[in-house]
Amino acid sequence: MKLRNQIWKDNVTGYLFIMPQLLLFLLFIVYPILEGIRLSLYKVQYKQETFVGFDNYITLFHDPVFFKSIVNTVVFVVFIVILTVGFALFVSSAVFDKNAKYVSFIRGSYYIPVMVSMVVMSMVWGFLLNPANGLISYGAREMHLSTFNLLGNKNTVLPVVIFVTFATNVGQAIILYIASMIGVPKDLFEAAEVDGASRLRVIFQILIPLVKPTTIYITIINIIAVLKIFVVIQMLTGGGPNNATVTMMYYLYNNAFKYNQLGVASAVGVIMFIITLLLSVPQLRAMFKEK
Amino acid sequence: MFNNCKRMSTIASFLLVIALLAGCSGKSADTDTSQNEGSKASGKKKVEIALWLTPQWKGVFDATEPDADYDSFFKYAADKFAKQYDKYDAKVNVQVVAGDQRDELLNVNLNGGTPPDIFFESVFAMGDYAHRGALVPLNDIVDDAAKQDIDQGYWDNVTYGKDKEIYFYPFSHNPGTLAYNADMFRAAGLEKEIGGENEIKTWTLDEYNNILKTLKEKLPKNTYPMGLYALNNQGDTWNLAYLRSFGSTFFDNNGSIALDDDKGVKAAAWMKSIYDAGYTNPGAESVSSNDANAMFQNQQLAISFTNSILFNNAKADMKAGKSQKFDIRLANIPSESGNPLAFTYVVGASVFKTGDAVKTEVAKDFVKFFSSDPELVKASKNSVPVRSSVVKELKDQYPLFAAYDANAPNMFSFTGNVPGYSELRQVLYPELQAMYVGEKTPEQAVKDYQSKGNAVIQKARENSVIK
Helix, strand or coil, X not given: CHHHHHHHHHHHHHHHHHHHXXXXXXXXXXXXXXXXXXXXXXEEECCEEXXXXXXXHHHXXXXXXXXXXXXXXXXXXXXXXXXXXXXXXXXXXXXXCCCHHHHHHHHHHHHHHHHCCHHHHHHHHHHHHCCCXXXXXXHHHXXXXXXXXXXXXXXXXXXXXXXXXXXXXXXXXXXXXXXXXXXXXXXXXXXXXXXXXXXXHHHXXXXXXXXXXXXXXXXXXXXXXXXXXXXXXHHHHCCCCCCCCCCXXXXXXXXXXXXXXXXXXXXXXXXXXXXXXXXXXXXXXXXXXXX | CHHHHHHHHHHHHHHHHHHHHHHHHHHHHHHHHHHHHHHHHHCCCEEEEEEEECCCCCCCCCCCCCCCCCCHHHHHHHHHHHHHCCCCEEEEEEEECCHHHHHHHHXXXXXXXXXXXXXXXXXXXXXXXXXXXXXXXXXXXXXXXHHHHECHHHHHHHEECCCCEECCXXXXXXXXXXXXEHHHHHHCCCHHHCCCCCCEECCXXXXXXXXXXXXXXXXXXXXXXXXXXXXXXXCHHHHHHHCCCCCCCCECCCCCECCCCHHHHHHHHHHHHHHHCCCECCCHHHCCHHHHHHHHHCCCEEEEEEXXXXXXXXXXXXXXXXXXXXXXXXXXXXXXXXXXXXEEEEEEEEEECCCCHHHHHHHHHHHHHHHHCCCHHHHHHHCEECEHHHHHHHCCCCCHHHHHHHCHHHECCCCCCCCCHHHHHHHHHHHHHHHHCCCCCHHHHHHHHHHHXXXXXXXXXXXXXXX
């Protein structure tokens, strides 16, 4: 009993220090998750809540737009993450060992779009791509390319959204990669040089394997970020044409705030939470294993 | 020494937690204090209410007033109300919200328990909130004088259910028509199709098709005959009107959508045909009504949608030198039968159930005040007054009132007074987008709209609190 009291006394300060963070975590993260799970089982009408079991989930699985939103989200995640990791690796491996000022310039250039709000970026792209009076459409008409509407064609709208999101995100990945590559021990490169290895071989056999933890980290944060892709859809396409760019987050938003179907929206949220969890667990495990 | 440090850090941690908790509740405490102080000073209890509105007219009475803005009228009305109000020391906080953000804002605030006390908006966009039980009936503030001064047709628009509960106090109405650039018509040699300055010109559908064709041939590059849009639900009433242009009644007697017939399909096919022929701006599927309106004001479109407020604002902007001047005139939406398609938005205030009896009382009193004060109701001239007394007084100054009045027999109710209208609006534009991009035929788009729309109406009917 005395010993237990002693352990408690020794640790109480530590617990008190983490308590504010723990309280905020419980209040703003855990409670909303639990409340979201609860709401997904209810039909919410203004001030009245009715328990409906899994009806909201059944409604979702009968809605073709929901399936379209899952497919679109997966397409965005796959392409944006591959593009981001691939391009960031390419740029970083090309510049990391160059003059420090040059590296800073490259880092700064790619990081500028990250600092600009996604809303602003989407609006600027919206102005450029507006089919009636946008700059790109105007240029296309001047070059006699007839009607040119990248946002109105379901084959081009996905690549446009992918490009806009990728262009905004890639700066963060480049910063992380350059920092990680600068930290790779120089003697490895010197040894490779002595052995007569080409730069391509150095990149693929020394650099990329040694920055693997960074690659895993960038992949995880990008997957989680792109799963929640919303702003660019809301500002640029409104989910159109004919739901061609609806993502799960946009579908959730529509149900929650436009159709006032809080139960259905919560069900989408729960499904997104489960998907994110399933995707993250193996990746996190791999990351911790590496460490 | 070590123990002292430990004790200090323990105390510091507690203080941090307490400070955080205090921070969360600090705001409400401050508000209470300021309210109490206010009450003491004036001798009356201070009550603050929130009024939200979507952009209507600028200025108190006229858009040409200095510093005219969308909230000018309500700020003036609130000031006048506070000076003569003897029950409480009332303060009205006026906030203008974007039309396309209205439902998002209201849903978030309703679910968070912080709805505005009053919302001033077109009735059609707010009907769902009455069905959801979020609004307070206003029967007790509508007196016989108001009932006599405002035509029964407007009261029908705002009265719901068997109990004849009035949820909106009609202030003005806002007829929807087309606007055209008479200068561009002249440049294309279409002088004979131009109506009078105070006329709402009626064309037959054949004449209209011919106008579009001529404009297409004669207009310079990068200008288009007509505005067409389907990016979102904004301005969708004109799309609904076009879908009636071959005689479809749109709704059946049971309040279900009945567009999927020969007339409805023909109308959808006509919309697609004018789009394909290049008679409209390109990319209708990704153009919004705001874009179309801006293009019309920039003289990139010869014909566009308008309503009386947009029309007056456009004229005021031209007069103030804020936009290019051109000869802007009105026309009806044409139909195959030759009878114009006319609709109007009744605009008025509704009071939300906030759960605070005092605020609800003040909100109702304020709504009654600005909707019936002889001076303030004259602001309804910015669209079209619903009060016969105001029309009578101002008709000589505003000759278009008579033109709008002449359209009354051709009016159709575009909402069909069906429940779930807000969600129903979200169903139409994706189908139009699919039709314009060629993903669906007009037949398929109409069919899918009808089945999806009827499912929305059915669900909303089951959930409605109004019987």
